[in-house]
Amino acid sequence: MRSVILLFCLIPVLIQAQVNPNLSYDLVRSINQAERVNRSNDHDIHLILKGDVKKLSTFIKNHKGSEKYSISNLIAATLPVSALSELSHLEYLKKAEAYSGALHFNDVVAIAQTRVDTVYSASGLLQQSYTGKDVIFGMIDSGIDPTHPDFQNDDGTTRIIAFWDQNDKLSNLPPYGYGKEYTQTDIDNGAMTSYLDTTYGGHGSAVAGVAAGGGMAHPDIRGMAPEADIIVVGIDPSVLDYLDRTPSMLNIVDAIDYIFSYADALDKPAVINISLGGIEGSHDGQDLPTQMIDALIEEKAGRAVVTSAGNAANTQHHIQFNVDNDTLFTWFKSMYSNSALCKRDSGAYMSFYGDSADVVNLQFSISAEERFPCCDILDETGFKPFLSSLGQIGVDTLWDSVNIVGIVSTYVEKMEGTYAYFMEIETDHMDLLWRYSITGNGRIDGWAGPLSARSCNSTYILNPAFVGTPSQIENYNNFILPDNDQTIGTAYACSKNVITVGAYDVRTSMTDVDSFNRSYFTNPLYRASFSSLGPTRDGRIKPEIMATGSRIVTTQASHVLAQKATSERYTLYLGGQHSITDGTSFAAPAVAGIVALYFEKHPYADINDVRHAMITTALEDPFMGPMPNNSYGYGRINAYKMLLDVPAGIPEELQTLDALIYPNPARGQIIVQLPYSEHSEKYQISVYNLLGVAVYREVVQSQTHFISLEQKGSFVVFIRNEKGEMYSKMVIVK
Template sequence: MFIGKLLQQAVKINKILFIAGLILINSLSGFAQTDNFRFRKLLAEQPGIPAAFAVANSGNLDALLADKQISVKQVTREWIYIQAKPSWIKEAMDSKRIKSFYLEFSMPKALNDSTLVKHFVKPVHQGLGGLQTPFKGKDVIVAFVDQGLDYNHPDFKDANGNTRVLYYWDHTLPVAANTPQPYGYGQLWTAADIQGGTCGSMEESSAHGTSVAGAGVSNGLANGQETGMAPEAKIIIIETNFNLPNWTMTVADACDFVFKKADELGLPAVVNLSVGTYLGSHDATDPAAVLMDNLLDEKNGRIIVCAAGNSGSWGKYHVHGEVNADTSFVWVQPNPGSQLGPNTVYLDLWTDLSDAGWSYSWAANLSSGSFEERAELIYRAANTGVGSTIKDTLWNGSNRIATLEIYPEIVGPNLHLEFYFTNVDSTAYLYAFKTKGLGNYDAWSGSAAIALNDMLSTGLPSAGVYPNIQYYNMPDTLQTIVSSWNCSPKVVTVGNIRNRWSHIDNNGNTYLPNPPNYTAVGQLTPASSKGPTRTGHIKPDVVACGDISLSAGPFWLLNDPGFNSAISNDGLHVRNGGTSMASPVVAGIAALYLEKCSEGNYQSFLDAVHSTAFTDMFTGTVPNNAYGYGKIHALNLMLQSNFTNTLTADSPFCPGDSAISTASIPGYSIQWMNGDTTWNSALTASGDVYFAAYDQNGCVSYSDTLTVVAYSAPPAPVIYVSGTLLSTDPYPNLQWYENGVAIPGATGTSYTITLPSSSFFTVSRTSTDGCEVFSQPYNPSLGIDELTNQIHVYPNPTRDKLTIDASVPLTDIQVVDVQGRMVKSVADSKHEISISELENGTYYLIIHTDVQYFQVKIVKN
């Protein structure tokens, strides 16, 4: 609220300054604005860096739209919003192409509130905007599989100084007595270990894990700022070990561990994965992804959120090949600095077994000039040598160009081929992966950005120089998302938009990316990885603020002045970015969702994410493989699960009366203030009456609170039978009934019936408060037998059906109300009866056998 007031004041001040500025502009051209000290500083330091400007809408829109040096982003009656270099603004003002422009005077502060505002999380924390109560992640576990945590940071402690971390499983430590089973690696620390100072793990060489956790669950207690999305969530930390074999499966183990601990505690859980691998099948059929999918399907209250990856600006290192009778190819470039060895070449290829009806070869082409092919291997069927290693050599005459190892294998429904050129004797060649036949494939070369290989996408020869170039499979920047779980339709994948333009660092300087990041605030960063999955599934699912975010940092870094340029000016938080920081934003919002909807699952959350994400001038038409379904909107996501309910209750009330609940959705469940879970709750005493209703996903909706007053009432009368004489104790205000109809004049202590009769008789007494209470019904054609262990009726109370377990044959079942009126009869031996059509209230079930009957009090709710 304070920030909003400041913004309103700033707008008012700027309007005043703008009006004053117009006077100067009209008389002094553009000198006043362009000579402003803020603009002079901007022009001197960043003349060629595009920035967001708004210029006065003075009928010059067409001219601006035609100017290729700028981009027009939005138009209002007053303003035209553009992305332009400060130097362009200066020239346009000097030439009078624009009359004025808007430039803020601001003193930014390092606040995660920017993320809270941009994704509409603040009203969720405050219980505003249509929500009935605040949601902050209370009683929800958020787990982070990352590089550890500095749990000593105040943002991860409660107000009493107690740790919020329930467990810390460190995969980097050797086997010991506290190694968790059945996993058999790492060491596990508990909250007691952390609180007692005996925990042997801590994030000590990175700030990644601490800052990622802060974005998701920081409570802001360090300084009242940098609050995460779920500040009251409970925390589990898994410190991953990137050097472990089959690393992705250790991540799946971590998810399994988290969900098991959550089950033990009876809590829902979210797992955030700001880690991943860029190579793989990209279809979620690998073992780790399959396990995670199974965990999600196993039980409600489980969500996994992951970072899409940061390889969007690595270049075109993916290729999709549609194979036909013509020989198509793609060139892979050797890398002198490859992590696999100097000048080596690597290609990771995946295809469905059903699409592997093609053959392949490798060739070496000159890397410039004529691009002449100098060597080629034989063509092999795609599935040749599955399960073995194939070795071959490219020769140019007697000169060896390179040696090649091929690793074919079947992984689930896929054929996987790895190609590794172990010895490359010359860098003068491009290496062509060539195919012919029928089918398709996807292949990744890893990119030189991670010291692997690039595919050639620029500098290609013309058809006149190299005619076969017409069959070239052009690489692209799609399918650059992290593989494995990231590609599962059941996992929430998150892309990265820029959070803020700059911030003040711990040296008092303004941080701006150098070289400056031209991405506008709210725009997808170039590094954010793109989808789709190899099976064509839209990824990412949604985008959130990541780049230039400030979050909790480990104290080893915060206390080192050498890192001041990466530390916020509060000295307690660090700068981080990428999809790693965007993912915990969504994970934290998932915790808010599970606090409201404890039985929700990945699908209900994904549906809510997809349907409520918002779009703007950056996102374009959604869904797409850059922004997914748009930018996550926490408030609308939470509101989507709202439903209405009503509470009715008489006041004053008589004993036996009930409060009635209804809701706007079918199949809801109830929790009354007294713990009752029936649709109607018996009123027993004066006081407040209210309930919480839950839909099929456990989403909660709270009723209003009614204050009721209880009338007093005497105990129910009892009928005594002596032949044809029915009597009761000498109470005042008596009334006898036959089949629920008051008998005229029958207001005494006794009433004589005429036999034979099959009617139901009751007697009532009315208190001075006006409360009428009834006896149990009496039918003279039946005996009165107590319920024995021969008959069992359940469930009772019930909303619909009653089941009758009987060890003797049944002949008839009747339902009568408290006044003795028969409301339903089943004249057969069925042991099940539906009372769904009856009004809520108390009834008597009359169960007949050949020789006797049983009377059971039942409640319909």
């Protein structure tokens, strides 16, 4: 073995000294790939920065970059590759990340099972019906079929008020720098007539149908929030090209900012659904994109993000080393070059994550071993401290007796209190096994392939017995098996603020388009076998909630319906406009639609109110076991009870806005005196009874406004302007 420490020598712009170890490996790898293809191309790259926002903003401007948006101590921006060397040495930069992890779709509406039927009918203690009116349902997915009746009003006009096609590389939507926007008027004028939701069989249209389908195509099939306004961001996460320079995770963050900003302009609450995700990463929410998402959600009331847990419960993605002064190991295999998904060369790839206290006493070694015959060690790196490659690329060359069999590159990145370890092996020897050995004292976790199951990391060997006998395999009894635990998707699915949803079985039969009854071997209300399991790497309960996701009927895009009508008629529901499908992809929008109902009733609720209402009212079944747990979370969502929950923050007395409400007590009429504005500022006035039910709501511009109330009792008058300034007061009507 021949070893050297390489100080970013693969990156011409970073050849000076050891750089800031808080520069992400994904950023380094993305630049490597771009420079390898065209070293003279000083293009811009999208990234998220954390640190002193004012100083970073000045740096971006001075280096011909572009600041897209910022919140707290985070900035989403673009910078030329040539500026990254200086960026990496800034004292006021705490972290810089660019993401390249591939995202995949996680593969009806059971109105009664979620108690939404009770919400529609205003039954029980609810005093009115809720359908998502005046709430934004935002969706980040493959796109949508704007011609489907479920996404149209009674008069044929569209319910889609905005569509951002991120895949349009020829357009430039400011401030994001890419993609094309279609307004509601554009869509009604036919601008999207030829648009096809083609990715993964019209995945986005099916997801939108679960959350917000209007039931125009068939009265039995409508979404949870059939009157919500719809905003869609179309993304194609199945194609990851480093040269596109906007990696998938940053597409997601941009999309969330776009939807929330659009909702703010309309002064409406918004819930966003993301039914896609990957499996790699730290699984603790410490990455900068997730921190940015958390900050965007917390910035204002009336915001929520919901995501699917994933469909990986039956895949052994996860491995954990608990090392106690011994030596443990696992094997992984090489993977062939894949130009369709990961854009990686042939070789072996692995990543591990651990907390600071758990990695400081660990050492690792990587060896190349023959598989046939088992299991001669050709060469090895020897044991090195886990943190030896912190902020620098370490390179080891492995040989057989004559030739190079692999070049091992390692890099350690600091992510808040977490350390991330990345290993890449450049090799043409696809028949070799790569042994990862670890010794010392501590704990690390890793997530891996196969490629077909949402990973660009290599595949584990599932059992040493598949390779050889104990007498052939060194340290046989210390082989660590991969497991099915912690299979929740990474990044935002492990966020503290994003609601992660698992799936349960819905139905045992369906009447198809030809009136045949189709039966299914399912257990209604039980967790679907594919629904991913928690917890997060730092031990938090995920998923939080369960919803309808296996054997559900939902909207389908027109081209998908045409294909199914000829070859898969047994999947089409009566009327031929909907079909049956499975996945946590469709459990998440069920929850997002219910959150839209909650926001209609409680538009001032924040994410803590939403989560509290959801988990404290969830339905528990005896077969779920002790609750909460990492299979069912806190139970099945219960829309009726959730809407009855009154947010802790009904603000009886709040004043960040000058206003006057009189008389108090009043006799049937309240007068609201608003501050004078030269610009005809808009104000939303809402009146709530003590159950939290909105009895009056209107957007006004006049300085004096009169409200008539027929009911007697105590009410909270809540006023909010376009800047987010608020005023509320408790009044009594006699």
